[in-house]
Amino acid sequence: MRALLSISNGLAAVTDAVGRAAAWLFLPMALVILYDVLQRKLLNVYPDFQQTALYQFLPSTKAQELEWHLHGFLFMLCLGFTYIRNGHVRVDILRETFSQRTRAWIELLGCLFFVLPYTVLVVDLSAGLLVWNSFLMNEGSSATTGLPMRWIIKSSLVIGFGFLAIAALSILLRHIVFLFGPEELRPLANRYVKGDEIEEMKQDVEEELAQDAADHPEHRFGGGNGANGKQG
Amino acid sequence: MPWYEILPAAMLICMALFIFSGFPVALVLGGLGLAFGFLGIAVGEFKLVHFNAVPLRIYAGSVENIILVAIPMFIFMGTMLEKSGIAEDLLYTLQLLTRRLPGGLAVSVTLLGTILAATTGIIGASVVLLTLMALPQMLKRGYAPGVASGTIASSGTLGILIPPSIMLVLMADQLSVPVGVLFIGALFPGLLLAGLYVGYIMTKATLQPQSAPPLALDDAPVGLQFVGLVVKSFLPPVFLMVLVLGSIFAGWATPTEASGIGAIGATLLALFRRRLSYAVLKDVCYRSAVTNAMIFGIFVGATCFSLVFKRLGGDFLIEELINSLGIGPWGVLGMIMLVVFLLGFFLDWIEITLIVLPIFAPIVAGLDFGDHVGSAAMILPWFAILFAVNLQTSFITPPFGFALFYMKGAAPYVNIKHIYRGIVPFVVLQLTGLLLCLTFPEIITWLPSVVLK
Numbered sequence: 311m312r313a314l315l316s317i318s319n320g321l322a323a324v325t326d327a328v329g330r331a332a333a334w335l336f337l338p339m340a341l342v343i344l345y346d347v348l349q350r351k352l353l354n355v356y357p358d359f360q361q362t363a364l365y366q367f368l369p370s371t372k373a374q375e376l377e378w379h380l381h382g383f384l385f386m387l388c389l390g391f392t393y394i395r396n397g398h399v400r401v402d403i404l405r406e407t408f409s410q411r412t413r414a415w416i417e418l419l420g421c422l423f424f425v426l427p428y429t430v431l432v433v434d435l436s437a438g439l440l441v442w443n444s445f446l447m448n449e450g451s452s453a454t455t456g457l458p459m460r461w462i463i464k465s466s467l468v469i470g471f472g473f474l475a476i477a478a479l480s481i482l483l484r485h486i487v488f489l490f491g492p493e494e495l496r497p498l499a500n501r502y503v504k505g506d507e508i509e510e511m512k513q514d515v516e517e518e519l520a521q522d523a524a525d526h527p528e529h530r531f532g533g534g535n536g537a538n539g540k541q542g
Numbered sequence: 543m544p545w546y547e548i549l550p551a552a553m554l555i556c557m558a559l560f561i562f563s564g565f566p567v568a569l570v571l572g573g574l575g576l577a578f579g580f581l582g583i584a585v586g587e588f589k590l591v592h593f594n595a596v597p598l599r600i601y602a603g604s605v606e607n608i609i610l611v612a613i614p615m616f617i618f619m620g621t622m623l624e625k626s627g628i629a630e631d632l633l634y635t636l637q638l639l640t641r642r643l644p645g646g647l648a649v650s651v652t653l654l655g656t657i658l659a660a661t662t663g664i665i666g667a668s669v670v671l672l673t674l675m676a677l678p679q680m681l682k683r684g685y686a687p688g689v690a691s692g693t694i695a696s697s698g699t700l701g702i703l704i705p706p707s708i709m710l711v712l713m714a715d716q717l718s719v720p721v722g723v724l725f726i727g728a729l730f731p732g733l734l735l736a737g738l739y740v741g742y743i744m745t746k747a748t749l750q751p752q753s754a755p756p757l758a759l760d761d762a763p764v765g766l767q768f769v770g771l772v773v774k775s776f777l778p779p780v781f782l783m784v785l786v787l788g789s790i791f792a793g794w795a796t797p798t799e800a801s802g803i804g805a806i807g808a809t810l811l812a813l814f815r816r817r818l819s820y821a822v823l824k825d826v827c828y829r830s831a832v833t834n835a836m837i838f839g840i841f842v843g844a845t846c847f848s849l850v851f852k853r854l855g856g857d858f859l860i861e862e863l864i865n866s867l868g869i870g871p872w873g874v875l876g877m878i879m880l881v882v883f884l885l886g887f888f889l890d891w892i893e894i895t896l897i898v899l900p901i902f903a904p905i906v907a908g909l910d911f912g913d914h915v916g917s918a919a920m921i922l923p924w925f926a927i928l929f930a931v932n933l934q935t936s937f938i939t940p941p942f943g944f945a946l947f948y949m950k951g952a953a954p955y956v957n958i959k960h961i962y963r964g965i966v967p968f969v970v971l972q973l974t975g976l977l978l979c980l981t982f983p984e985i986i987t988w989l990p991s992v993v994l995k
Contacts, residue, residue, distance in 0.1 A: 333831035336618050336805070343615070343802025347795060374608055377798070381614055382605035388835035389842075397832035398566030398839055399890055403942070405564025413564065420565040424573020428846070431576055436597035463605065467597055478569075508951030511670045515952075519674060522630040529634045531675045 311491035314483045315499060321480035322394050325473050329391020335384040339377060346373040371455040379463045386470025390477035393425075410500060414485045421482040429475035433468050440464035545585045550856030553578050557847070557897075567893050568836070571843030575850040582854050592853050596846050604841050608798055609721060612711050614834040615801035619808040620664050621830045623782075624671065625822050626812035629658060631775040633675060638763075639772065645747030645754040647683060648693045649740050651676045655697025656736040659704035660783050661804075664833065665891070665937065669698035669945045673952040686753040687956055688964020689746065695938045695945040695961070696739055696968040702891055702937075703930050704732035706786055706804070708837070711797065712895050713926045717903050721797040722790055723923050726990045731927055731979050735934075738971040746967075778811050791993055837892055844896040860901055871909040875925070878902050879932050886936025887943065894933060920987045927986045928979055935972035938965050 350370065352359050359365055368376070392398055405413065441464045443449075450458040488499040519531055553574065560570045575596070582588025604610060623629075636650035643649055651672060658668055672694045680690035702709045705725035714721040747754035763771055786804040789795040795803065812818040851857070864874055885894050906925050915924050937944040940962040950958055979985050 329831060329835075330828060333827040336614065336827050336830060339611070340615060340618070340802050340805040340809075343611075343799055344806050347799050347803060377611050377802075378606060378608050381611045384614060384831065385835050385838040386605070388831045389839055392832045392835035392839065393566065393569075395832055397836050398568050399836055399892060400564050400566055401561050401888060402564060402947075403888060404562045408564065416563050416565055420563070420569060420573070423577070424560075424565070425569045428569070428572040428576050431593060432572075432597055432600070432846075435594060436601070439594055440597055440601055464601060466605065467601060508666075508670065508948055511667060511948075512674065512952050515671050515674045518624065518627070519630070522627055525627070526630065526634070529630055531630060531633070531679060 311487050311495055315487045315491070315495060318480045318483035318487070318499075321476050321483075325390040325394050325477045325480065328473055329388045329394070332384055332387035332391070335380050339380045339384065342373050342376050342380065346370055346377070349373075369455050371451070371453045372457055375451055375453075375457045379457065382463050382466045383470075386466040387473065389470050390473035390475075393474060393477040393481065411489065414488045414500070418482060418485040418489065421478045421485070425478035426475060426482075429471045429478065432471045433475065436464065436467040436471070441468060545582075545587050546855035547859060549578060549582060549585070549587060549854045550851055550859045553847075553851055553854065553856065561889070561893075566839075567889075568839030568843040571840065571847040571897070575843070575846035575848075578854065579850045582850070587854055588850070592850075595849055599845050599849055600842050603845055604838055607715070609711065609715055610838075610841075612706075612721065612798045612801040613708050613837060614830065615798070615805045616706055616708050616711070617664065617833050617837075618826065618830045619782075619786075619801065619804040620661065620667070621826045621833070622805070622808040622812055623661055624667065625826055626778070626808065626815050626817050628775070628778045628811065628815070629654065629671060630675065632657060632779060635772050635775040638768065641756065643744060643747075644751070644756070645689075645743040646756060647676075647680055648685065648689060648743045648747070648754055651680070651693050652697045652736060652739045652743065655694075655700050656704065656732070657779050657783075659697075659701035659732065660706075660787065661779055661808075664708070665699045665701045665945065666948050668701050669695060669948040670952045672698045673949050677949075677953050677956070681956075684752075684755045686964070687960035689743070689753050690964070691949060691953075691956060691961045692938075692964035692966075692968045693739065693743060695943070695949050695965055696972070697736070698949075699934050699937045699945045700732060700736060703728055703735070703927075703934050705729060705790075706797070706801065707930075709891050709895055709930060709933075710926070712837075712841075712892075713899060713929070716895065716899050717907075717922045717926055719922050719926070723990050723994065724926055725787070725790055725797065726993050727923050727986045728927050728930060730985050730989055731931055731975065734978065734985060735931070735972065735975045738975055739968065742967060742971055778815075782807050782811065793994075840892050840896050844893075844900075847897070848900055857901065857904065861905060864905060871911055874905065874909060875928075878906065879928065882929060882932050883936045883939075886933050887939065890944065891933055891937075899929070915983045916987055916991075920983070920990070923990065924979075924983050924986050928976065931972070931976045931979060935969060935976060938972070939969050940965060 345368070349359065349365065408416070441461050444464050445461040449460040450456065451460070484499045487495050491499065522529060522531065556574055557570065560574060561567055579588050579593055583590060633650060633654050636653050637647060640646035640650045640653070655668065655672060677690055677694060681687060701707065705728050707728065710724040710728055711721055714724050743754065782804060785807050786800045789803065790797055790800045809818065812822065864877070867873070869877065882894060882898060885898060903922070907922060909921070911921060915921050938946065940946060943965070946961055946965065949961060950956065
């Protein structure tokens, strides 16, 4: 059981690392968009920009295709990461009334019968239909100045759903440990049956308000500094 | 009953059942799509090759789609703004500005909610932020808990309606209408609702001063110092609004481009306010990545679900069901609104926009409202914004309103009965706003018709 938990932690760590790396793609995305807007304005006043090496390297069509290429990788690679971080939306109304064991059973069955078949199907079909086909055809953009090698972006489905499957496997193992393992391992395995989204948001905002109270004592927000209130 | 009636109906029932199990919605949708595909194969209503459409549709619908790039960028912008601390500065200044008005503090919270809505659009986060920031203070100043909580819940949910709204981007994609039209069309309805809230708060504070007592900030800065404070706190959000909404409205940039510029603008703001560090940037990236993958996870799951649902004859079934009711275009519209309103109690806007909207969209597109809406091209935008107003209403409607749960979660010390009672007038205002938009479609259609000439 301890070994299962270690495997689960290892799989979770890998998925999380991939997601953390992919999360930085926000920055190049924003910069490419900025570049695209600026170069269009620049072309209006300085048409010779078209002759520069920069424009040759990244014309508008390429920039725009690069935007959705980056986004494709960004969200696909974060699907598993989000599951590991318990970020996929749940409808909590009934869940709150369930015991931890019931929740663990639901998670276990869900991983087994929903997530794993779903991810295996998508990985399998996209590897053949999207990536391999595209590679064989040497498929590129339909625009002459667009990006080549469509198989690269199409492989984001295979990789993304692959890591979602790994995340599901990790969570599945944890719940096996939680449900069938020894008593002392349970607290280590129950991360997902506890999660409380609102509580986490609340902590974030409270940190933010504490920072604000340090910077601007005159604001007097939140409940912590009640003594300063004018009309107590 | 034949299989093509049983399977889609069972699919909807199972969806409801499994979503309420508390398993992630995105994964329930994908898994159910698959399961019913295999059930369909077993009874001969589906073929294995039909699954081929799943990855193709996921790729074409969610990856190779430049309109949707606006969603991560708006999320990043909103998350970064939250870290930049402009909300706190703004609320402080707004309080000073409105301190002589009846119900000044509540008015300033409404205005803050409206401004936040115009820079981002994640309502759960907005409600939690407003609750933690303003609720303790309102209660301390002697506001009736109902007035205080009602103000916060309703202003905190304006974000799904007032552009730039992530929900409107998704709706535009689902309905195949330009994002710009929805953004511009949603502006007046959003401001109308904010105006109704302010009007109500001021009337209430005038008639019952004890429920919303005036502020006494004696040590408030005066003169030039005050002007400086106002400029300093208003400049950042106004700058961003002009940057993002201005460039869309003026036609300088597409919504996707505007979202990217907004993301960079928010980052620069945080930099100038000395809130940007490596740790903050990392945190904003990670957190935005989770929110974004959460939305696109549902998008992808809903793609799989609705593909199988349609293949099994689901949309045909729904269309037939609605036609057999014989309730005419207005009856159909009313029924859809009712369904959306009820679903809004339990589900987030993401699920409703991605599951329910695609089912109803083709039906609405075919409805004939005569010349009520003016041009036929505006029927879907009009419907989308009615849908949005309606959804916002359902979030604040007791006993299951979504925003009320967030609020109760963030402020466990408030009695839920006070929250319920305080929100009722705001629900009435919402319904008034919805009715006005229904009766006078010009509120929605006029601005796009002028701006997009």
